[in-house]
Amino acid sequence: EFKGEYEHSDILMEMLHQKFGLSSFRPQQREVINASLTQHDCFVLMPTGGGKSLCYQLPAVLMPGVTIVISPLRALISDQVDKLNALDISSAHLCADVSKQDSNQIYLKLSMKEPGIKLLYLTPEKITASRIIIETLNGLYKRGKLARFVIDEVHCLSQWGHDFRPDYKQLGMLRTNYPEVPIICLTATATKQVENDVINILHLRNVKRFIRSFNRPNIKYQVINKKGKATDDIANLIKSKFAKKSGIVYCLSRGDCDKLADDFIQLNIKAKPYHAGMNDKVREVIQREWMQDRFHVIVATIAFGMGIDKPDVRFVIHNSIPKSVEAFYQESGRGGRDGEISYSYLFYSYGDVTRLRKLMQMDRKQSKKTLEAHYENLKQMVSFAENLVDCRRYLQLIHLGEHFDRRICIANKATTCDNCENIDKYSTKDVTKEAKELCTIVKDLSGNENITMLHVVDVYKGAKVKKVLDRRHDKHSYYGAGASLNRNDVQRILKELLLKHILNDFCTYTGEFPVVYITTEPNTRKTEVVATAPRNSTGWIDNSG
Ligand code: ADP
8 A cells, every 4th residue: 555755756647637637736735635645634724616625536546445525515415426427436425315226336336345436425414323334434444445534514513613513523433433544624614713623523633734825816806886776887897898708796685686687688788597586497507507608697696606616707796795704705706716817896885784684684583693693794794895995805814814915915916906906095004002092991891701892992982882881891091082083993903903913812602603702912012003094184094984
């Protein structure tokens, strides 16, 4: 059995060309593959579309034995299995929709001396609850034919993740039952906390971490002030800049999709709606036609997207505000998968925020906590849209736990974001005094109880809200000291202090969602804090409308 380094060998390249039909590795793929081939446990955090699958598929083909892939979504599983079999890589899945006859065939192949399957896909509930699958794994293990485990969407394992699935917690048994078999963990969304959880629950050893920047250098971000319904503006944009080019226009509601697609057709743009109100057959046809470039513009609700992998999407337009910054990142990120430039336009008006809040309220199934978390996410998105100063990439990536340097955005001329393009319009202002005052507030108030960033903003602004008054925080000497500043700007100073580790934040799990609290860093240093403000102006930019 091969245990050496493939680092300098041509075997990987050959496999990439001949078996997968690809010309070169994407960032980090080769490194992950090497680590995997040398039997390391791996933790891979890569953006969606980054090419995580190849990281385990190539080693699976190269090495003897069967690779077990655990994935939560059946639709994605059958998609992957079809793709692999089309490449003549024998793979199978054992989801509920496999016939008795087919599954018997699969078990038979797996029991052979040289198993006739390289990759076996399972859902987490199957691997922990199905007796026959456990016996099959035991058999493979005893014969030394269990090559590795791959756990896709591994953030589902942590309560800190946004998509916790109890079945995933059981996967700790993999290491207990099959101690020598390496484990590869894949995700496109994980904080350090989630990562630690994953390592503990799965009992990973000497983990090799592969964290790739979530920046999408080939996407150009722009926020546009939306006037009225903006149908003509959007139509003109598509016609003048994206004739015969593929794109997605996201709308808030099903009705909006139908209406806008109709309007587009009137204006001579070939477009079709796509939303959850249409039956599966119709949606499938529309999706296929779009994938095959039979028409170019799909007008969709967020129901459209999961598992969509069209490489040449040249624009993603948000006709209305997305529900969170993460959602915006994911949705705009469906553009430019092929690496060519893609344009993201957010048509923003505050009226849409009110509409979205109403829609959120109408969902009666959710708890009060969930609703509050939705509002909080939306608030962050509003502050993204209203921010005319900070780099759009920085503002998105900070939500994914990544600290991004805007100079990268500025240097990449073809896709510099709107705010970085306008950077000359702003000058810097020394806010050391404000920063010190904010630190004092945080220090004094976070001693005995947990406080959130928004609470600090309220105190500094002198807001007369119940939470502040009840806790008697209006008695603090800096209560109202920042009354003349705008809320966004106070938040920007606090975020800057967090980034510089002058302040700290931590997360606790209350109810269904984690809440982030703010504290002082024990080793606070003296620092000068500078932030941007409009040139030729004494105050800060006022973008609160
Ligand atoms: P992820 O799981 O990270 O979201 P996938 O593994 O599904 O991403 O890959 C996304 C797309 O990128 C797929 O169409 C895949 O074929 C393609 N891809 C992956 N690696 C490469 C590569 N080295 N060169 C070109 N295309 C690649």
